[in-house]
Amino acid sequence: AHPAQRHEPADRPGHHPVLARDSRRGRAQLPRARGPTADPELGPHAGGIPDHDLLRRPHRDLPGPRHRLDRARPQPHGRRPARHLRPPHPARPLVMSASTPLLAIQGLTLAIAGTPILEGIDLEIGQGEVLGLVGESGSGKSMIALSVMGLAPRGAAHGGRILLGGEDLLAKDEAALCQVRGAEIGMIFQEPMTALNPLKSIGEQVAETAMVHGALGRAEAFALAQETLERVGLPAARFPLTRYPHELSGGQRQRVVIAMAIALRPKLLIADEPTTALDVTTQAQILDLIQRLVREDGMSLLLITHDLGVVAGMAERVAIMRAGNLVEHGTHLRDLSHPYSRALIAASSHAPDRAAVDGDDAATPVLEVREVVRDYALPRTSLFAKPERFRAVDRVSFTIERGENLGLVGESGCGKSTLTRAILALEPLQGGSIAVAGQQVSAETDVARA
Numbered sequence: 001a002h003p004a005q006r007h008e009p010a011d012r013p014g015h016h017p018v019l020a021r022d023s024r025r026g027r028a029q030l031p032r033a034r035g036p037t038a039d040p041e042l043g044p045h046a047g048g049i050p051d052h053d054l055l056r057r058p059h060r061d062l063p064g065p066r067h068r069l070d071r072a073r074p075q076p077h078g079r080r081p082a083r084h085l086r087p088p089h090p091a092r093p094l095v096m097s098a099s100t101p102l103l104a105i106q107g108l109t110l111a112i113a114g115t116p117i118l119e120g121i122d123l124e125i126g127q128g129e130v131l132g133l134v135g136e137s138g139s140g141k142s143m144i145a146l147s148v149m150g151l152a153p154r155g156a157a158h159g160g161r162i163l164l165g166g167e168d169l170l171a172k173d174e175a176a177l178c179q180v181r182g183a184e185i186g187m188i189f190q191e192p193m194t195a196l197n198p199l200k201s202i203g204e205q206v207a208e209t210a211m212v213h214g215a216l217g218r219a220e221a222f223a224l225a226q227e228t229l230e231r232v233g234l235p236a237a238r239f240p241l242t243r244y245p246h247e248l249s250g251g252q253r254q255r256v257v258i259a260m261a262i263a264l265r266p267k268l269l270i271a272d273e274p275t276t277a278l279d280v281t282t283q284a285q286i287l288d289l290i291q292r293l294v295r296e297d298g299m300s301l302l303l304i305t306h307d308l309g310v311v312a313g314m315a316e317r318v319a320i321m322r323a324g325n326l327v328e329h330g331t332h333l334r335d336l337s338h339p340y341s342r343a344l345i346a347a348s349s350h351a352p353d354r355a356a357v358d359g360d361d362a363a364t365p366v367l368e369v370r371e372v373v374r375d376y377a378l379p380r381t382s383l384f385a386k387p388e389r390f391r392a393v394d395r396v397s398f399t400i401e402r403g404e405n406l407g408l409v410g411e412s413g414c415g416k417s418t419l420t421r422a423i424l425a426l427e428p429l430q431g432g433s434i435a436v437a438g439q440q441v442s443a444e445t446d447v448a449r450a
Contacts, residue, residue: 100166102127102300103148103268107160110143110324112153117143118324121160125268130294130301132315134308134344139321141304142190145270148302149187150177164268182213186261187270188290191277192253195260196245202229202256203241209263228259232289249412251282258289265297272304281411287314308333308348320344364438367400367423373431374418392418395432 101124110118118140125131135141146152148162150169162169164184169177181187189195197205206225210216216224226236232255245253254274261269271290275283291314294301303315311318312333319329320341328338333345374393393415400406410416421427423434428443435441 101125102129102165103302104163105144105148105160106163108144108147108162109159110140110147110152111157113155116324117156118147121326123319123326123329125300125302127267128298128300130303130314130316132311132318133302133304133321134306134311134318135321136306136344138323140324141321142272143324144321145187145272145302145304148270149181149185150174179213182209182261182266183264184266185268185270186264186266188254188257188261188272188274190273192250192257193245195257196253198245201242201244202234202239202248202259203243206256206259206263207241209260213264224263225259228263229256231262231293232256232259233285234259249282250278251286251412254278254282254286255289258286258293262293262297262299265299267299268302269294269299270302270304273306274303275305275307275310279411280409290314308345365399365435366402366404366437368435369399369419369423369432370397370434371395371432372397372419372422372429372434374415374422374427375430393422397432 103123103125105121105123108118108121109116121140121144123131123133123144133141133144143152147156147158148164148169150172152158158170160170164180169180172180196202200208203222203225206228207218207221210221210224211218222241226241229239229241230236234252234255239248239252245256248256258274269290274290275286278286287310290301290303293299301314303311305311317329317331318333318336320327320336320338322340327340328336330336333341336342336345372393373391373395375389375391378388378390380387396415396419398406408416408419418427422429422443423441425434425441425443433440433442
């Protein structure tokens with residue numbers, strides 16, 4: 001029985017016990033009688049009002065905190081102390097045979113406001129398999145992922161079937177899909193800054209997945225969040241749960257998104273362009289991390305990308321998308337024979353043709369960078385501390401001739417953008433020189449402004 005109710009049976013069958021009226025007493029108390037009663041003993045109409053009327057009256061004295069063994073919060077007058085919510089029913093585990101594909105997309109169509117987006121998509125992903133979905137921007141790759149997750153835009157109309165372990169996801173309502181998302185299917189979205197909540201710490205966001213889908217308490221969910229963040233390379237010593245997304249780099253934020261997707265070890269992981277806007281070094285680290293997690297947890301992976309090099313190194317099968325249609329799929333890129341597939345492969349190895357430049361202009365480099373140095377002043381730790389400087393560009397030199405292409409590559413924070421701003425004379429140099437078409441350029445010269 002609730003602490004605010006009698007421990008004895010109700011006064012009359014079919015009526016609720018009477019609420020307590022005095023927070024200092026350990027048992028319930030009936031209200032004072034409105035008039036004299038014929039029987040001095042407590043009868044079925046003691047107090048002059050029936051129990052259900054009493055429940056509707058405003059009660060000013062609810063049981064105190066010491067009586068609330070379940071630590072319910074104070075409630076407004078006239079309401080009982082709140083009981084704890086029952087944990088949601090766990091999602092029914094998927095039971096499949098070895099021959100049954102984990103995900104089967106059969107004749108999937110999608111139209112938004114009457115405009116067709118996907119037309120007759122047929123795909124299968126086996127248990128523990130990695131499928132690469134490749135196509136140019138706007139081909140419909142992400143729409144397939146959003147349809148599987150039940151997150152298609154408003155106004156979308158689906159056709160066909162999406163079977164997860166034999167159950168049609170398109171036939172489920174929103175409440176049933178909420179039990180599937182996170183528990184059975186996890187998704188890594190393209191841009192981590194739009195996938196993460198800037199007002200919540202990383203610990204709260206990973207723990208939220210466990211609390212909503214795993215029916216865990218707060219302490220257990222935060223413990224799981226810490227363990228998952230350590231699995232993705234964010235140890236507690238350097239990245240406490242109280243960090244916010246804006247305090248992390250792009251690669252670190254993507255690791256948090258991955259932690260949210262794998263917290264409950266789903267059977268299917270969807271990675272939608274997981275390395276977008278990341279530098280090449282961080283891209284390799286994130287892809288290695290996804291590969292390791294998929295292997296450790298035995299997950300199936302739907303890898304959506306336009307990078308054929310990533311697909312060649314990770315996927316066991318490849319599917320090619322174009323204009324909302326599935327062009328073809330095969331076990332390897334070299335097995336693809338459709339003209340569009342061959343054109344994609346050819347475009348990935350494209351090299352620009354450059355003709356040699358003759359004449360006097362060919363002798364003068366278009367851009368000449370010599371021993372360029374760019375330093376930044378660091379904030380002082382105290383009033384009497386010696387000022388320190390951070391060297392962002394350290395004696396960099398290169399030359400670009402007419403008709404030549406030069407690729408400047410490096411990981412985040414290596415100084416690429418700083419050097420570019422110096423070449424555009426937007427920032428001063430602390431050493432070296434920059435010449436454009438033979439003329440010296442710096443932030444202080446009129447040539448730069450011209």
